[in-house]
Amino acid sequence: MTDSSGPLIEVRDLVKTYDVSRPWLARVLERLPVQTLKAVDGVKFTIRRGETFSLVGESGCGKSSVARLVVGLDRPTRGSVLFDGMDLAGLRRRSDIAPIRRRMQMIFQDPYASLNPRWRVEDIVAEPIDAFGLVANRSERSGKVAESLRQVGLSPEDARKFPHEFSGGQRQRISIARALAANPDFLVCDEPTSALDVSVQAQILNLMKDLQQRFGLTYLFISHDLSVVYHVSSRIGVMYLGRLCEISAAKDLFRRPQHPYTRLLLDTIPDVEMTGRERVSVPGEVPDPIDPPPGCSFHPRCPFANERCRQEDPTPVQRGRGMVACHAVEEGRLPPFKRSDLGQ
Amino acid sequence: MALLEVDRLRVEFPTRRRALVAVDDISLTIEAGEVLGVVGESGAGKSVTGAAIIGLIEPPGRVAGGEIRFDGRRIDHLSDEEKRRIRGKEIGSVFQDPLTSLNPLFTVGQQLVETILAHSDRSADDARRHALRLLEDVGIPAAAHRIDSYPHEFSGGMRQRVVIALAVCAGPRLIIADEPTTALDVSIQAQIIALLKRLCRDQGTAIMLITHDMGVIAETADRVAVMYAGRIVEVGRVRQILRAPTHPYTTGLMDSIPRLGHDDADLAQIDGAMPRLHEIPDGCAFHSRCPHAFDLCRRRRPVLQTTGEAAAACFLFDQERSDD
Ligand SMILES: Nc1ncnc2c1ncn2[C@@H]1O[C@H](COP(=O)(O)OP(=O)(O)OP(=O)(O)O)[C@@H](O)[C@H]1O
Ligand SMILES: Nc1ncnc2c1ncn2[C@@H]1O[C@H](COP(=O)(O)OP(=O)(O)O)[C@@H](O)[C@H]1O
Ligand code: SF4
Ligand code: SF4
Ligand SMILES: [Mg+2]
Ligand SMILES: [Mg+2]
Numbered sequence: 001m002t003d004s005s006g007p008l009i010e011v012r013d014l015v016k017t018y019d020v021s022r023p024w025l026a027r028v029l030e031r032l033p034v035q036t037l038k039a040v041d042g043v044k045f046t047i048r049r050g051e052t053f054s055l056v057g058e059s060g061c062g063k064s065s066v067a068r069l070v071v072g073l074d075r076p077t078r079g080s081v082l083f084d085g086m087d088l089a090g091l092r093r094r095s096d097i098a099p100i101r102r103r104m105q106m107i108f109q110d111p112y113a114s115l116n117p118r119w120r121v122e123d124i125v126a127e128p129i130d131a132f133g134l135v136a137n138r139s140e141r142s143g144k145v146a147e148s149l150r151q152v153g154l155s156p157e158d159a160r161k162f163p164h165e166f167s168g169g170q171r172q173r174i175s176i177a178r179a180l181a182a183n184p185d186f187l188v189c190d191e192p193t194s195a196l197d198v199s200v201q202a203q204i205l206n207l208m209k210d211l212q213q214r215f216g217l218t219y220l221f222i223s224h225d226l227s228v229v230y231h232v233s234s235r236i237g238v239m240y241l242g243r244l245c246e247i248s249a250a251k252d253l254f255r256r257p258q259h260p261y262t263r264l265l266l267d268t269i270p271d272v273e274m275t276g277r278e279r280v281s282v283p284g285e286v287p288d289p290i291d292p293p294p295g296c297s298f299h300p301r302c303p304f305a306n307e308r309c310r311q312e313d314p315t316p317v318q319r320g321r322g323m324v325a326c327h328a329v330e331e332g333r334l335p336p337f338k339r340s341d342l343g344q
Numbered sequence: 345m346a347l348l349e350v351d352r353l354r355v356e357f358p359t360r361r362r363a364l365v366a367v368d369d370i371s372l373t374i375e376a377g378e379v380l381g382v383v384g385e386s387g388a389g390k391s392v393t394g395a396a397i398i399g400l401i402e403p404p405g406r407v408a409g410g411e412i413r414f415d416g417r418r419i420d421h422l423s424d425e426e427k428r429r430i431r432g433k434e435i436g437s438v439f440q441d442p443l444t445s446l447n448p449l450f451t452v453g454q455q456l457v458e459t460i461l462a463h464s465d466r467s468a469d470d471a472r473r474h475a476l477r478l479l480e481d482v483g484i485p486a487a488a489h490r491i492d493s494y495p496h497e498f499s500g501g502m503r504q505r506v507v508i509a510l511a512v513c514a515g516p517r518l519i520i521a522d523e524p525t526t527a528l529d530v531s532i533q534a535q536i537i538a539l540l541k542r543l544c545r546d547q548g549t550a551i552m553l554i555t556h557d558m559g560v561i562a563e564t565a566d567r568v569a570v571m572y573a574g575r576i577v578e579v580g581r582v583r584q585i586l587r588a589p590t591h592p593y594t595t596g597l598m599d600s601i602p603r604l605g606h607d608d609a610d611l612a613q614i615d616g617a618m619p620r621l622h623e624i625p626d627g628c629a630f631h632s633r634c635p636h637a638f639d640l641c642r643r644r645r646p647v648l649q650t651t652g653e654a655a656a657a658c659f660l661f662d663q664e665r666s667d668d
């Protein structure tokens with residue numbers, strides 16, 4: 001049934017459209033058409049066991065939408081997600097779905113909003129234990145909660161406290177403890193450190209790495225911060241307006257970025273080491289996703305755009321274990337990428 | 345004489361049990377045309393410091409000690425009315441959320457014109473021409489058309505440009521910018537930073553740039569002050585502080601930043617967390633987390649000691665400490 005040599009996650013041509021029309025009555029009165037927004041448009045990737053696959057891109061490009069589809073919090077409009085070879089959409093019976101739900105857990109950006117303020121830490125962490133019936137009695141439950149808290153560097157005594165008694169970093173540890181309590185194989189982490197200070201971020205990223213090694217976890221990691229992504233990832237997918245423009249091994253993406261948007265993102269990283277590199281200021285903004293530009297959706301901001309780019313969608317081209325969707329790359333007319341401070 | 349002098353500033357928030365000290369005896373200066381970065385983690389006292397300078401501490405919070413001088417004149421004990429005048433004309437402000445600075449009921453043009461009229465003797469027509477020029481200056485495309493739009497019709501990045509236009513429209517000599525790019529996308533952040541830098545250069549405006557983002561400091565500030573638990577632990581030329589910090593907290597902070605091209609398995613981390621206001625320990629506020637702490641650190645509070653172009657508040661660099 002399952003093939004342990006295959007990828008843990010396989011995402012096939014995922015599409016998610018949202019109806020963003022005005023309310024029905026207003027629409028009819030003002031004769032407005034139905035409006036849809038393609039938050040995810042043909043996204044395709046695989047995640048191997050034990051690796052960290054990351055999605056990066058600017059706000060609104062569809063990262064969280066993909067995350068929700070992958071863990072099954074949302075249903076795709078088209079396409080499918082295979083977990084350990086099984087199509088989530090194909091499972092109908094609760095008894096088939098529950099074990100898979102247990103194996104994939106999610107950690108969110110906002111450690112304040114994702115913990116119920118009226119629950120004690122014990123009950124928050126025990127949520128998956130209760131939901132999936134993982135223990136036989138109360139003392140086993142407390143034992144499991146204490147173990148999870150210890151694994152994330154908190155103390156078993158913290159179980160009696162409420163979320164407001166903790167700092168942002170500690171709350172994120174509680175979320176991670178809750179996820180671990182389910183004995184998962186796969187964690188989807190949606191901007192887990194974006195709301196935290198750098199010094200706290202370092203603690204959480206180190207913890208996540210440590211847990212990955214100890215428990216052989218597989219991560220889908222989401223962030224808009226390229227330096228963070230570089231640090232944690234095995235492979236990276238860059239998203240723009242609902243699409244993947246490039247997938248590559250982490251090191252290659254930074255040393256030899258192909259897609260012009262990847263290069264733009266790299267150029268906008270601030271120079272903390274003060275090597276004297278100027279941060280390039282790119283003109284323009286992300287277009288309105290309700291009305292994306294024709295052809296390559298990046299063409300209004302792309303320095304390499306030509307007539308073909310304005311009309312024709314670039315198709316993803318497989319390159320080794322990576323992928324890139326760009327006419328200029330395909331036509332071989334993209335100059336090599338140069339950056340002074342990466343020691344190339 | 346510096347444009348802004350903050351001298352032993354102390355800001356307290358009274359509570360039922362005792363007053364919490366959010367800013368504890370900090371001193372800093374900003375020269376005309378200079379960009380001073382203020383960094384530190386959330387709760388370190390950056391915003392409270394900025395709010396004290398522009399006279400916007402929310403009661404019952406209060407300036408409980410020290411002085412703030414602008415252009416040689418003391419401004420921390422002025423009446424609310426006088427503070428308001430200084431706020432519009434001499435000191436502008438830009439906050440993280442552009443919507444807090446904009447009135448949703450008026451067009452951006454109306455808001456700019458009103459502010460310009462309040463602080464100059466231009467005619468209404470002239471004020472509008474000036475407003476338009478400012479919008480063009482901050483990079484609003486089709487400004488002549490957009491001047492009559494409402495704030496909600498702009499994207500986040502465009503709104504922050506409008507806020508910057510509002511902050512500079514009366515020609516202030518100092519701008520307090522509190523996390524001006526934190527809510528924006530990276531590619532837009534770069535645009536806003538470039539804009540602030542250009543305005544500062546062209547008009548000789550000084551900026552106090554408050555942020556928790558070292559990258560923003562690196563490319564914008566001339567000098568930087570690092571705050572921890574309501575105190576300044578290190579201050580100096582930005583290049584020196586970022587490349588060769590001396591205070592153990594700054595060193596730890598710089599090492600915890602993930603960097604492109606660095607392949608260390610783990611990030612350096614400072615264990616523990618910054619103490620909350622009611623639990624700041626005696627002596628050096630950092631001592632419980634500091635790998636170099638020794639006996640004196642738990643008893644006495646270190647003061648800023650200048651060495652070369654930087655100053656750090658740490659006994660490791662205090663030549664006088666043997667005297668006690
Ligand atoms: N429930 C929804 N209804 C309508 N539109 C939605 C919904 N959820 C997301 N969208 C839209 O889909 C697009 C992608 O959103 P998503 O939250 O996935 O972006 P993101 O990449 O996670 O952004 P961020 O970095 O801001 O978290 C956006 O344009 C968003 O406004
Ligand atoms: N209105 C207030 N009442 C009580 N405490 C406050 C108030 N405003 C700020 N503080 C406290 O002062 C400290 C410094 O806050 P702030 O200056 O906002 O930090 P930051 O460095 O993140 O900008 C924090 O501990 C904060 O909780
Ligand atoms: S397809 Fe054309 S417009 Fe799109 S990224 Fe490539 S070169 Fe630029
Ligand atoms: S004064 Fe002592 S505790 Fe404080 S930073 Fe210096 S060495 Fe560490
Ligand atoms: Mg998101
Ligand atoms: Mg603040």
